[in-house]
Amino acid sequence: MLVRGKMRLAETGVNVVPVPEHIAIIMDGNGRWAKSRGLPRFAGHKRGAEVVRDMVKGCQELGINYLTLYAFSSENWKRPASEVADLMGLFRLYLTRELNELHRNNVRVRFIGAREGLPGDIATLIEQTEEKTRRNSGLNLVMAINYGSQNEIIQAVKAVAKDVEKGRLTASEITEHCFAAYLETADIPDPDLVVRTSGEQRLSNFLLWQAAYAELAFVDVHWPDFTRECLEGVIRDYQSRERRYGSSSK
Ligand code: IPE
Numbered sequence: 001m002l003v004r005g006k007m008r009l010a011e012t013g014v015n016v017v018p019v020p021e022h023i024a025i026i027m028d029g030n031g032r033w034a035k036s037r038g039l040p041r042f043a044g045h046k047r048g049a050e051v052v053r054d055m056v057k058g059c060q061e062l063g064i065n066y067l068t069l070y071a072f073s074s075e076n077w078k079r080p081a082s083e084v085a086d087l088m089g090l091f092r093l094y095l096t097r098e099l100n101e102l103h104r105n106n107v108r109v110r111f112i113g114a115r116e117g118l119p120g121d122i123a124t125l126i127e128q129t130e131e132k133t134r135r136n137s138g139l140n141l142v143m144a145i146n147y148g149s150q151n152e153i154i155q156a157v158k159a160v161a162k163d164v165e166k167g168r169l170t171a172s173e174i175t176e177h178c179f180a181a182y183l184e185t186a187d188i189p190d191p192d193l194v195v196r197t198s199g200e201q202r203l204s205n206f207l208l209w210q211a212a213y214a215e216l217a218f219v220d221v222h223w224p225d226f227t228r229e230c231l232e233g234v235i236r237d238y239q240s241r242e243r244r245y246g247s248s249s250k
C-alpha cells in the first residue's frame, strides 16, 4: 500500500519510504495514442488534457507536494501550425475551465517556460492563474509551457553575468545553490522522480539541471492511457529504490 503523505507516516510511526515530494512528468504519446485508434492527433491531446485533471487529483490524494507537467517544449514549435494552434486552444480551454476548480481545491499553479513566445491571451491567463492561486497551500502544480531547459540555463547564466558585472556577486560566490536561485524553478524543490510515458527514454530538454539526482521512470503507456494505477505503480517503484547521491550502497 502507498503511504499517503507525511501525516500518515507520523500517525503510523512506521518506517516506510515516503511518496516523492516532487514528481515531474513528460506527458508523451498523445499522437501515437490517437493514430493507433485512427483518430486525429488532436483527439490524443484532448484526451491527454483530461488525464491531467485526473493526475492532479491523484497527486493531491497521495500527498505529493509538487507536480510538474511538461505540456509544450520550446522545440514543439517545429510541429505543423495547425497542431500548435490545437495545443494552444487546449491550454486556453484548460486554463479557463479548470481555474476555479483548481483554486477551490487549494492548488497553487505556476508556470515555467518563455512567456514571450506565447499568444498574448495565454500569457495573460498564465499571469491571472498564478495571481489567483498564489496564496493556496495545497498541491503545487507547475506547468511547463514553451519550456526548454537549455534556454532556462542560458537565461540564468546571463543574469548571473549581469550581477557579476554590476558588482552584486563575485565569481567565487557562484555555487550550485546560488546558481539554482537564478533558474525559473528557484523556489521549487528538485524533482525526486521524473516520469516519461510512451516508451521513449530521453529528457527532451526537460529540467536538465534540476533532475541531476532524480529517479527516472519510463513507462510503456501513452499519456492518454495513463491512469491512477500507473501513477501508483511508478511511485511504488520509486519507493523500492535506494537513492545514494554518490555515497556507498547500504
Ligand atoms: C505529447 O504527445 C504532447 C506534446 C508533446 C505536446 P505527442 O504529441 O508528442 O505524441 P507522440 O509522441 O507524437 O505520440
Ligand code: IPE
Binding pocket: 026, 027, 028, 029, 070, 071, 072, 073, 076, 200, 202, 204
Ligand atoms: C517532449 O515530447 C515534450 C512534451 C511532452 C511536452 P516530444 O514528443 O516533443 O519529444 P521528442 O521530440 O520525442 O523528443
Ligand code: MG
Binding pocket: 028, 029, 030
Ligand atoms: Mg512525443
